[in-house]
Amino acid sequence: MSAVVTFIGYHDSGKTELVSRVVSNLKNLGHRVAVIKSSNEPGIAFDKEGTDTYKHRQAGADSVLFVGPDQMVLQTGPSHHSIITLAHRYFPDVDIVIGEGFKHARKIPKIEVRSNRDQDLRAEVHGVIAVVTDLDISGDYIFRMDEAPEIASFIEKRYIRERNKRPEKTSLLVNGRKIPIKEFIQDSLAGTVVGFVEALKLTDGIKEIEIRIRLTDRDTSAKE
Structure with missing residues (x-):
């Protein structure tokens, strides 16, 4: 999971300008950076010149997600995924x-x-x-x-x-590619993950579980 840091302050406190500068510096350090911008105001324009989201993209953010009371808009870079x-x-x-x-x-x-x-x-x-x-x-x-x-x-x-x-119970992506899996394997994978979650005593009100596994070079080399 990505690290998360958020900047807070009153309107016109300079958050956007500061965040944009921080994004630029993080990009200069070679990092991939996403920005999530929230607002309590409806009808906010997204990614138009002069807007906060535009400034973040100009600063070099790889992805910008805007979350408002009436909309959520995501802009990200080009993807080669299907x-x-x-x-x-x-x-x-x-x-x-x-x-x-x-x-x-x-x-x-x-x-x-x-x-x-x-x-x-x-x-x-x-x-x-x-x-x-x-x-x-x-x-x-x-x-x-x-x-x-x-x-x-x-x-x-x-x-x-x-x-x-026949709704899909379990879905699987490997290296960004969706892998079709049979129903009995969906049930097996779901049962295994639910079992782990139940062991953590976190089952109250849970309707959906998401899991992401990122293998390191050490993990892959150990199998060779």
């Missing part, structure tokens, strides 16, 4: 994550939006399950551009309801 990993890591509590782009993502169902008859992604990429277009084309699951409700129902029936029939 859309599956990004969805699992950042949005574990939603029913579905809708992407835009990622046409070459493996094992991801894709809905092609087409406005040009000569551009047929169904013939170029794997996993196209439907097409949205006002062109006169044939095929299974063809929707019109004004049929957003029908598209939403299609997604709900095919993916959300089906997933809810």
Whole structure:
């Protein structure tokens, strides 16, 4: 787990300027730095020039998370992780994550939006399950551009309801890549971790357990 230090003070006390300078210095020392900024005010703009979050990014913060009473916004650097990993890591509590782009993502169902008859992604990429277009084309699951409700129902029936029939109890990421595991292994892993937590007498009100394991060079070399 990352170390956490927070700067506090009244409004206009100079916190943002100080934090930005500290971030710059930590970056100069070769560290990866994230900033979490909180506010009690609704409607705060995120990452616009002159805002606190903008200053933190300009200072070199690798990631900035803004938490307000009406919103939470995360900005981070580029990632080479797959859309599956990004969805699992950042949005574990939603029913579905809708992407835009990622046409070459493996094992991801894709809905092609087409406005040009000569551009047929169904013939170029794997996993196209439907097409949205006002062109006169044939095929299974063809929707019109004004049929957003029908598209939403299609997604709900095919993916959300089906997933809810067999919810995932345990998920596993290794080096940022999600590893599919069978149900009996999910149950086994969950039972083992719950057993350890119960031994710590920390089970009151617990609905979810998260665990992250980071192996050192010594851990990996010991297995060789």
